Amino acid sequence: MESVVRHPATLADAASFDALSVEAASVVTQESAWTRVRKSLSVRLGAYFLLLLVAIALLAPWLGTVDPSLFDPASRDLLPGRQGEITTLEGETLKHRFLMGSDSFGRDIYSRVIYGTQVSLIVGIAVAAVAMAVGIVLGLLAGFLRRVDGPLMRLMDGVMAIPAILIAIALVAMWRGSLLTVVLAIAIPEIPRVTRLVRSLVLTIREEPYVEAAVSLGTPTWKIMLRHILPNTVAPLVVQGTFICGSGILTEAILSFLGVGLPPDTPTWGNVMAEGRAQFNEYPHNIFFPGIFLALTVLAVNILGDGLRDTLDPKMAKRV
Amino acid sequence: MTCAAPITPSRDAERAPDPAGPILEVRGLTIGLPAGSDRSTAVRDVSFEVGRGEILCLVGESGSGKSVIAQSVMGLLPRTLPVLGGSIRLQGEELTTASPARLRALRATRMSMIFQEPMTALNPVMTCGDQIDEVLCEHTRLGAAERRAKVLAIVREVRLPEPERMVASYPHQLSGGQRQRIVIAMALVLDPALLIADEPTTALDVTTQAQILKLVLDLQQRHGAGVLFITHDFGVVADMAQRVAVLRLGTLVELGTKHDVLQRPRHDYTRMLIGAVPTLELKARPSDPEAPFVLRVRGLEKTYRDKSWFGRQRIVQAATDVNLEIRRGQTLGIVGESGSGKSTVARCIVRLIDPSGGSVLLGADSGRDIATMPSGALRPLRKRVQIVFQDPYRSLNPRRNIAEALIEGPVNYGLSRDAALQRARSLLDMVRMDASALERYPHQFSGGQRQRLCIARALMMEPELLVADEAVSALDVSVQAQVMRLFEEIRSRLNLAMLFITHDLRVASQVCDQLAVMSRGRVVEYGPAHRVFGAPEHEYTRALFAAAPGRGFQFGVAGGVAGGVEACAGSSDVAPAAG
Numbered sequence: 001m002e003s004v005v006r007h008p009a010t011l012a013d014a015a016s017f018d019a020l021s022v023e024a025a026s027v028v029t030q031e032s033a034w035t036r037v038r039k040s041l042s043v044r045l046g047a048y049f050l051l052l053l054v055a056i057a058l059l060a061p062w063l064g065t066v067d068p069s070l071f072d073p074a075s076r077d078l079l080p081g082r083q084g085e086i087t088t089l090e091g092e093t094l095k096h097r098f099l100m101g102s103d104s105f106g107r108d109i110y111s112r113v114i115y116g117t118q119v120s121l122i123v124g125i126a127v128a129a130v131a132m133a134v135g136i137v138l139g140l141l142a143g144f145l146r147r148v149d150g151p152l153m154r155l156m157d158g159v160m161a162i163p164a165i166l167i168a169i170a171l172v173a174m175w176r177g178s179l180l181t182v183v184l185a186i187a188i189p190e191i192p193r194v195t196r197l198v199r200s201l202v203l204t205i206r207e208e209p210y211v212e213a214a215v216s217l218g219t220p221t222w223k224i225m226l227r228h229i230l231p232n233t234v235a236p237l238v239v240q241g242t243f244i245c246g247s248g249i250l251t252e253a254i255l256s257f258l259g260v261g262l263p264p265d266t267p268t269w270g271n272v273m274a275e276g277r278a279q280f281n282e283y284p285h286n287i288f289f290p291g292i293f294l295a296l297t298v299l300a301v302n303i304l305g306d307g308l309r310d311t312l313d314p315k316m317a318k319r320v
Numbered sequence: 321m322t323c324a325a326p327i328t329p330s331r332d333a334e335r336a337p338d339p340a341g342p343i344l345e346v347r348g349l350t351i352g353l354p355a356g357s358d359r360s361t362a363v364r365d366v367s368f369e370v371g372r373g374e375i376l377c378l379v380g381e382s383g384s385g386k387s388v389i390a391q392s393v394m395g396l397l398p399r400t401l402p403v404l405g406g407s408i409r410l411q412g413e414e415l416t417t418a419s420p421a422r423l424r425a426l427r428a429t430r431m432s433m434i435f436q437e438p439m440t441a442l443n444p445v446m447t448c449g450d451q452i453d454e455v456l457c458e459h460t461r462l463g464a465a466e467r468r469a470k471v472l473a474i475v476r477e478v479r480l481p482e483p484e485r486m487v488a489s490y491p492h493q494l495s496g497g498q499r500q501r502i503v504i505a506m507a508l509v510l511d512p513a514l515l516i517a518d519e520p521t522t523a524l525d526v527t528t529q530a531q532i533l534k535l536v537l538d539l540q541q542r543h544g545a546g547v548l549f550i551t552h553d554f555g556v557v558a559d560m561a562q563r564v565a566v567l568r569l570g571t572l573v574e575l576g577t578k579h580d581v582l583q584r585p586r587h588d589y590t591r592m593l594i595g596a597v598p599t600l601e602l603k604a605r606p607s608d609p610e611a612p613f614v615l616r617v618r619g620l621e622k623t624y625r626d627k628s629w630f631g632r633q634r635i636v637q638a639a640t641d642v643n644l645e646i647r648r649g650q651t652l653g654i655v656g657e658s659g660s661g662k663s664t665v666a667r668c669i670v671r672l673i674d675p676s677g678g679s680v681l682l683g684a685d686s687g688r689d690i691a692t693m694p695s696g697a698l699r700p701l702r703k704r705v706q707i708v709f710q711d712p713y714r715s716l717n718p719r720r721n722i723a724e725a726l727i728e729g730p731v732n733y734g735l736s737r738d739a740a741l742q743r744a745r746s747l748l749d750m751v752r753m754d755a756s757a758l759e760r761y762p763h764q765f766s767g768g769q770r771q772r773l774c775i776a777r778a779l780m781m782e783p784e785l786l787v788a789d790e791a792v793s794a795l796d797v798s799v800q801a802q803v804m805r806l807f808e809e810i811r812s813r814l815n816l817a818m819l820f821i822t823h824d825l826r827v828a829s830q831v832c833d834q835l836a837v838m839s840r841g842r843v844v845e846y847g848p849a850h851r852v853f854g855a856p857e858h859e860y861t862r863a864l865f866a867a868a869p870g871r872g873f874q875f876g877v878a879g880g881v882a883g884g885v886e887a888c889a890g891s892s893d894v895a896p897a898a899g
Contacts, residue, residue, distance in 0.1 A: 209709040210717040212672050213774070217729030217781065218702045228730075231719040 036311040041313065046304025054298060057117040066096055067110035068267035078102040080285050100289045103275050112267040113290050119179075119268045120249045120297060124187045126183045127248030128241045131190035134238070138191070139198020140225050143206065155201070156192035164189035168251060172260045184260055190244050197240055201233040235312035242305035246298045253294050269294045341412055342369040343513050343546035344393065344431075348406035351388055351397070351570075362388045362401055363570045370514065375537075376549045377557045377578075380567035381593075381796035386550045390518045392416075394433050395423035395547070411513055421501075428455050431514040432507035434536075437501035437523050442491040448723035449475075449487030455509055474505045478535060489800035497528035504535065511543055518550045525657035527825065529865035533559055552797065554597045555826065555870030558582060566590045583876040594875050597802035598826035600868060602850050607833045611647040612684035614784050615705075616671065616816035618643055620678035622664050622693070638664040640841045642678070644819075646785065646834070651811060651818040653832030653849065655825060655864070661841040662821050666789045669819065670707045671698060683784075703733055704776035710790035712770035722773055723758040729781045740780070747776040749878040750813075751806060772806065779810065786810075787819045792827055804830060813848045825868045827852060837861045 018119065037043055066086055066222040074094075075084035080101040086108065087093045138156075142149045150224060159167070164186075171185035206229060214224050255261030256270025257277075264271055269290035276286025351363040363385040370376045384473070391397045393408055395415060403667060408415040410431055415423065427433075431536045435441040443451060449471055456467045475483040478501040493497055500520060507515060517536065521529035533556065540547050549560050564581040565587065566574040574587045574863055585591045620642040627635035639661040646652045654662040668675040671690055681687030690701055709715045716725055722747070726747070727740035735743075745755045751772040771791065778786055788807065792800045808831060811818050822828050828835060828849075835852040835862065835878060837845040845858040856862045 025469075209711060209715040211778065213707070213709070213715060214728065215672060216670050216702060216705070216707050217777075218699055218732045219728060220732075223732075227720070228717050233715070 012113050016079055024035075037308065040307040041309050042303045042307030044307075046300045046302075047309060049296065049300035050276070050304065053117055053121060053300070056114060057121050060114045062116055064097075064099070065114050066094070066108055068112040068115040068263055069108065069238060071105040071107045073106050075102050075105055076106040077279070077283060078106075079283075080289075081095050100281065101273070101285050103283075103286055104279060105275075109272060109286060109289060112272050113269065113293055115267040116269045116272060116290060117293065117297075119262065119266065120252065120294070122179070123183055123186070123252040124245040124249040124297075127187045127190065127246070127252075128245040130183060130187035131194050131244050131248075132237060132241050134187070135191050136198050136230070136233075140202060142195060142199040143202025143229075144225060145220065149199075150160025152195075160190065160192045163190070165251060165254060170257060171257070172255060175258065177262050179262065181254060182255060186248050189246070194237075194240060194244070197236065198233060201236060201285040205232050207228050235308075239305055239309040239312060240302055242308060246301035246305065249294070249301070250298050272287070335576060337734065338867075342371045343374075343411055344370040344548065345409040345412075346389070346393070346406070347409075348405070348564040349389065350405040350629070351385070351392055352402045352404045359569065361404065361570055365406070366567070366570075366572045366574065367406075368565050368575055370548050370580045370761060372513075372546055372742035373540070373544045375540060375547040375549055375562050377561035377564045378548060378567060379552065379557055379593075381798065383569070385570040386567050387518055388570075390433065390516045390550055392426060392513075393516060394431065395420070395809070412789060420503070425459070427753050428507070428512065429459050429510050430512050431516065432510075432512045434500070434503050434507050434515070434517040436494060436519040436521040438503050439491065441503050441588065444491055446490075447487065448489055448494070451770075452487075452502070452506050452509055455506055459510055462639040462666060466738070469510065474509045475502075477508075477539070478502075479814065480505075480571045495528075496524050497532060498526060499537065500528075500532055501764075501774065504532075504539070505633075508539055508543060511545075514548065515540065516548045516550070519552070521556065522551070522553070525823070526869075527657065527863055527867040528555075529869065533869065535561070541692060550878045553869060554582070554871075554875065556596065558870035558873035558875070583874065593798060596805070597875055598801070598824075598830045599875070600826055601831050602829050602853055607650055608647070610812045611649050613645060613681075613687070614648050614683070615644070615679040615819070616647045616687060617665070617669065618679045618681065619647070619681065620644075620665060620668055621676045622661075622673065623676045628726065637841050639668065639675075642838075642843055644836060644846070646817040646819060648784070649811070649819050650833045651813045651820050651831050652745055652834040652836065653820045653822065653828040654836045654838055655828045657823060657824060658865075659840075660838040662707060662823075662838045662840075663789055665838070666707070666787050666819060666821050669785075670705055671702070672707075674799055674801045700733075703729065704783055704786045705787065706781050706783040707789060708778050708791040710794055712774060713768045713793065715774045715787055716770055716777075718762055721761050722760060725762075725773070726758070726780050728775050729777070733781075735824065743780060744776070747779050750779070750810070751776045766799075768795055769793060769801060771799075771803050775806065775810070779814070783816070785819065787821070789821045790823065791820075793824065799825070807831060825865065835897040837864065855876060 067088070070085045070086050070088060072084070075086060075096075075098065078084050078098045078107050080099060081097065082101065083095065083097050084102065085107070086096045091160050096108065098108055098110065100113060102108055103167055138152060142152045167189045168185040171188065172181055175181040175185070211224060211228050214228050219227075252261060253270035253273070254266065256268045257274045259274060264275070271285045272290040276283065280287055297306050336417060346369065346763055347367050348360055349363055349366045353360060353362045366385075366389065368376065372630060378389065380386045388397070388401060389804050390511070392403060393410070393415065394416065396401065401473070403416050406416070412427065417428075418426070435508060442448070452471045452474065453467055456462055456470060460467075462470065470482045471487060475486055480486045480498060480501050486494070486498070486502070494502065495510070519533050519685075525531060536547070537560065551560075560828055561578045563575070566581065568589045574581055574590045581771065582594060585594055620639055621637075622639040624636040624638055626636070642661075642665055644652060644665075654665060656662045656733040658711070664673070664746045667673045668691070675691045678690045678691060680691040682690050682704060690698055690872065693701070715724075721742060723741060726744040727737060730743065731737060741758070744758060748757055749754055753769065753776070753832070757765070763774075765773065774791075791807075794801050795803060804827065807818065810816060814871055818831075820828070820831050834851045835845075835847065835849040836843045837852065839860045845852055845856065852861065854867070856865055
């Protein structure tokens with residue numbers, strides 16, 4: 001290759017040829033995926049609402065809340081907006097306005113809902129992260145190693161055959177409720193879906209000529225997986241991740257509501273609703289406020305996911 | 321098929337067409353493009369007409385707007401492409417302002433269209449007969465028996481064997497050529513005055529293409545329809561056209577009779593295009609018959625077994641007893657139609673797939689047999705054989721920049737990044753790309769540029785054998801000429817051996833020293849290119865050569881064919897629309 005020399009004659013020739021060629025005349029313009037994502041209305045809507053929720057979760061102590069586990073028998077079953085009093089652990093009695101009323105123990109629902117945002121977001125994001133991490137590894141293995149593929153995918157089929165909520169209940173019952181066990185219990189039934197998605201992406205992408213080119217360039221298999229295949233699965237995986245996050249938040253609330261999630265004194269939306277269930281007829285706000293938060297959060301996550309799918313889906317991307 | 325009550329033909333449909341004028345008259349047609357496109361109009365101020373019994377060929381490279389014109393005539397333009405001005409008259413009747421209902425009534429009755437891809441143009445869940453029958457149902461009041469007779473008659477007319485069986489078949493049961501005949505039958509069943517054929521043979525093999533072109537010519541003469549024939553292939557133009565219109569970036573640059581345009585082109589762009597059409601004449605090429613072997617393939621076989629739990633095993637013999645040899649500095653061409661096994665052979669040689677039998681000997685003298693070598697032992701040998709693929713859009717990883725793509729191979733074999741980048745720069749120069757390309761991503765390049773980058777990536781490994789698997793097939797003719805010249809230059813400058821796989825005999829005749837013709841997994845003819853082209857021995861080879869479109873037609877530009885590209889290279893300014 002050292003013998004390469006410039007050939008001015010042919011170079012100039014090619015330049016003027018290019019001037020006539022249609023191909024040279026058409027400027028290749030393509031918006032990057034990131035630009036399209038930022039322009040999308042639903043991505044913005046979902047993202048802004050989620051940012052707001054993150055802010056609420058982080059700023060919970062400064063938003064006029066009290067310790068969510070505090071209760072005061074004197075302020076039981078207050079209607080939203082009522083003034084009451086609440087006793088701190090130090091025995092100090094404070095005047096407090098119960099913006100969303102109080103429950104049958106005299107706990108401030110507003111504080112519990114605001115602090116519940118922390119739990120929900122942590123659970124949603126952690127579930128998505130765990131399910132994606134495990135699913136990506138298993139999917140890459142299944143897509144690349146013929147021998148692993150059959151047994152692994154049959155196992156995944158088996159997991160998928162059992163309703164997700166049932167597995168989660170069984171796992172939490174086995175392990176006892178804590179944040180970690182709840183996250184794992186919700187993440188495990190999601191793993192097969194991610195594995196299947198990654199596997200199918202790997203199977204299509206590994207037939208792409210650029211992967212075959214890498215094979216003929218002597219690139220080792222693990223490098224092909226990490227450099228050529230994984231980066232090209234990112235877009236559909238991000239979309240899948242948001243949907244898992246949404247359903248994770250929902251499943252956590254369901255588990256708490258059923259009493260098999262986090263301990264009842266932990267402020268989660270599901271726990272608040274579970275406690276309010278008995279008094280729903282007289283005090284519907286006990287369920288209404290956490291319910292609204294839950295619904296809006298899941299809606300925001302799903303809108304974000306839809307927006308990402310529309311902008312990142314290769315079928316929607318125009319090929320110039 | 322049961323048929324709903326036919327749409328009563330409106331009074332408009334009975335309106336007598338103007339018998340004297342042209343069948344199709346397009347005047348000053350301008351069609352917009354959505355904002356953010358690379359130009360403001362898809363088609364700008366295009367005027368032409370198609371007379372009774374005339375075939376007008378609309379030629380242009382991809383993106384020239386030729387298909388958009390066809391869609392605008394049929395009233396099938398998507399909303400994003402609005403007609404901004406001009407008129408389209410079918411037998412005197414204005415189409416740009418016609419109502420959707422009127423257009424629906426005109427389609428199939430007065431104008432009809434043949435599409436490129438016969439599989440997607442047919443509904444897979446309806447029998448072919450029902451699909452032709454549907455046209456009659458919509459537009460006529462014939463009874464079931466009359467319709468069936470008419471369907472059988474037209475199927476017979478497009479020369480499909482066993483019309484009764486064909487009519488009862490589903491599209492997937494027919495071959496590509498048969499499907500296209502069904503599409504033609506649907507288009508012609510109501511005797512339209514205008515037939516639009518949009519690249520009708522591009523998806524077909526060359527022998528099938530020849531049959532379909534002949535059929536269209538026959539039927540056109542018998543029915544006296546005007547034909548607007550859209551193609552990018554100048555061979556097809558030479559076979560079909562009476563008049564030719566050349567489009568470039570949405571403007572009509574030249575319009576004239578076939579002989580004027582193809583043999584005495586006036587516009588620089590037309591000259592450049594015609595100069596770029598590879599001729600079927602062999603080039604005299606110096607080659608050293610005593611040069612050492614780079615590759616010898618002995619009795620290569622590839623069998624695919626379709627294992628399933630239930631049912632019988634399906635066995636496909638993709639390649640059988642293939643013997644090939646390439647010496648240093650030589651180019652071996654493998655030609656054949658789709659499914660002939662030519663790509664299978666290439667992929668076995670690069671060891672992207674494992675051969676089922678035979679040997680692939682790499683290097684001089686005894687050589688190393690890489691056919692059955694385990695991947696660990698194969699790795700150091702891989703760099704000696706490199707491949708360039710057909711689809712430039714899928715050959716580069718979209719998420720890695722060009723520098724990373726180019727240095728990947730050498731770095732795998734232990735070269736330092738800096739040294740690899742150095743080599744990448746000199747190779748970009750060789751493939752006539754600017755060094756600034758290194759920082760950019762594949763989507764910022766056109767197809768031809770990407771193909772040059774792929775060639776550079778292959779050359780980064782300093783291979784002994786370069787395999788080009790249909791590497792110029794997806795490119796427009798002018799770009800194709802450039803890339804072919806680049807291959808030629810690289811071969812002679814680096815004294816490489818090349819394996820050039822193509823379905824296009826014109827391309828093969830330009831680059832090959834040796835030629836192997838493959839059919840159904842076997843090499844049916846093999847020898848020096850001048851011998852195979854000059855005196856083909858095998859029946860299949862003769863049929864293949866006879867089917868090459870535009871065979872025997874002498875394309876011409878000022879200064880001769882070979883000088884075509886250079887002739888217009890002097891004047892790089894492009895004149896505005898002429899003709």
